[in-house]
Amino acid sequence: MIERLGLSTLADLEVALTDLATAIELPQTPDVATAVGVRLRASAPSAVQASQGPAPMVRRRPIVRSLRRSLLLAAAVTLLLVGGVLGVRFGLQLLKIDFGPLPSVSAPPASTASPANGGTPAPSVEAGARLALGLRATLGEAIQSTGFPLLVPTDLGPPDEVYLGGTALRGQVAFGYRPRADLPADDLLAGLGLLITQNQGRLDEGLVHKIVDMNAGTVIPLEVDGAPGVWIAGEPHMFWYLDPDGEVIAGSDRRVSDTLAWQRDGILYRIEGADTMEQALEIARSMVAP
Amino acid sequence: MEGRPPVEADLIERARNGDVAAFEALVRAHQDVAFRTAWVVSGGVDDADDAAQEGFVKAFAALPRFRAGAPFRPWLLTIVANEARNRRRAAGRREALALRIPEDRRAGGAAPSPEAAVLAAERRQILLAGLARLGEADREVVALRYLLELSEAEAAAALDVPAGTVKSRLSRALDRLRAELMDMEPRP
Numbered sequence: 001m002i003e004r005l006g007l008s009t010l011a012d013l014e015v016a017l018t019d020l021a022t023a024i025e026l027p028q029t030p031d032v033a034t035a036v037g038v039r040l041r042a043s044a045p046s047a048v049q050a051s052q053g054p055a056p057m058v059r060r061r062p063i064v065r066s067l068r069r070s071l072l073l074a075a076a077v078t079l080l081l082v083g084g085v086l087g088v089r090f091g092l093q094l095l096k097i098d099f100g101p102l103p104s105v106s107a108p109p110a111s112t113a114s115p116a117n118g119g120t121p122a123p124s125v126e127a128g129a130r131l132a133l134g135l136r137a138t139l140g141e142a143i144q145s146t147g148f149p150l151l152v153p154t155d156l157g158p159p160d161e162v163y164l165g166g167t168a169l170r171g172q173v174a175f176g177y178r179p180r181a182d183l184p185a186d187d188l189l190a191g192l193g194l195l196i197t198q199n200q201g202r203l204d205e206g207l208v209h210k211i212v213d214m215n216a217g218t219v220i221p222l223e224v225d226g227a228p229g230v231w232i233a234g235e236p237h238m239f240w241y242l243d244p245d246g247e248v249i250a251g252s253d254r255r256v257s258d259t260l261a262w263q264r265d266g267i268l269y270r271i272e273g274a275d276t277m278e279q280a281l282e283i284a285r286s287m288v289a290p
Numbered sequence: 291m292e293g294r295p296p297v298e299a300d301l302i303e304r305a306r307n308g309d310v311a312a313f314e315a316l317v318r319a320h321q322d323v324a325f326r327t328a329w330v331v332s333g334g335v336d337d338a339d340d341a342a343q344e345g346f347v348k349a350f351a352a353l354p355r356f357r358a359g360a361p362f363r364p365w366l367l368t369i370v371a372n373e374a375r376n377r378r379r380a381a382g383r384r385e386a387l388a389l390r391i392p393e394d395r396r397a398g399g400a401a402p403s404p405e406a407a408v409l410a411a412e413r414r415q416i417l418l419a420g421l422a423r424l425g426e427a428d429r430e431v432v433a434l435r436y437l438l439e440l441s442e443a444e445a446a447a448a449l450d451v452p453a454g455t456v457k458s459r460l461s462r463a464l465d466r467l468r469a470e471l472m473d474m475e476p477r478p
Binding site: 001002004005007010013014017018019020021023024025026027029030031032033034035036037039040041 | 310311313314315317318321322324325326329335338339342343346347350389390391392409410412413414416417418432436437438439464465467468471472474
């Protein structure tokens with residue numbers, strides 16, 4: 001056989017291996033450059049300015065991707081089993097989120113997207129990709145394509161990155177803020193400093209929509225300018241809700257850090273990555289239509 | 291000279307002085323080979339992603355120790371492959387390197403005739419099967435040299451061995467691959 005296939009000699013073998021290299025499927029390279037840039041900038045000034053010693057680690061994602069699906073499944077099962085107990089444990093009147101009609105989202109290709117204020121596209125698509133937030137867009141495009149009025153926090157200004165989740169994420173719009181003095185990089189946000197998401201939906205009394213890492217965390221009911229909400233702090237947790245049919249839906253395929261969630265006029269808002277509840281509330285109260 | 295893209299040495303010098311954008315440009319230029327090398331060494335895509343990222347971050351910190359004028363790519367591959375090896379050791383196992391030919395490339399490429407194309411396609415599949423039967427170390431050196439087309443110096447850097455060792459290791463791996471292929475001959 002090896003004669004018939006032209007593999008008689010070592011030289012033949014080398015030629016055949018070179019040919020194989022042209023056909024073999026190599027894994028697609030992720031955007032390492034952007035991720036490294038984010039980490040290095042987040043670790044400034046020591047690593048960037050002095051370039052001495054190892055760069056301080058940006059807090060990195062805590063779980064490997066291959067485990068996420070298992071964790072989600074395990075969490076879903078646990079939710080079904082202990083959902084009734086959670087209300088007692090957290091001492092909270094739990095909430096159910098019913099999503100309204102999905103808005104029509106027409107997102108531009110990521111490669112043509114530009115940053116929120118319409119300028120030159122920033123190179124960072126890594127956070128959005130890692131967090132599976134959807135397609136990169138401008139703030140203007142998000143405002144035009146989303147079927148509800150978006151709010152932008154005047155405290156922070158326009159977001160550095162905007163993502164449209166499309167139907168897969170129930171029309172979610174995500175605003176990413178890169179790290180800065182008051183918003184340190186968060187590994188759970190793939191190096192972003194803060195993430196704000198807005199969904200068309202409805203908060204009802206009902207079932208749990210958060211599991212705080214199964215057994216830890218603090219949930220505080222509160223109001224944001226009269227709108228009902230919750231502050232969830234402590235261990236990283238996953239975001240869950242039950243759809244109108246009672247099916248368990250993963251609101252995000254990842255664990256999230258301290259979160260402020262509230263609902264107003266049929267829109268569900270979430271702020272992830274604030275250092276304190278006070279900071280999150282301050283940002284939330286500054287949110288207005290641009 | 292005006293408008294000429296910065297050469298690697300310029301980027302290295304700027305990155306050495308803390309210019310993250312310059313280093314990002316360097317990473318972008320080398321991320322393919324670094325990621326794929328990490329993939330071959332670790333066997334897993336996720337580990338390769340992490341190792342490449344971590345390796346580049348460490349390389350940035352180590353730039354002051356990089357000898358000006360030395361080849362950058364082998365130096366970089368040493369760091370990234372080392373990260374990949376550490377991850378493989380920490381995991382206590384190594385994922386088997388998944389080598390496959392996608393459906394649309396299964397034909398024999400630029401073969402001069404349909405018969406030659408069929409033969410070339412069969413040869414590729416047989417080679418894949420032979421590679422799968424090799425030991426991890428043999429498959430690693432063959433993949434680095436032939437599938438990723440690393441130079442001997444780069445493969446040596448990735449494997450953290452002298453170039454002469456790559457040569458001898460590769461020779462033994464090819465002997466074993468050929469033996470495997472002969473072993474796959476249908477018995478009369």
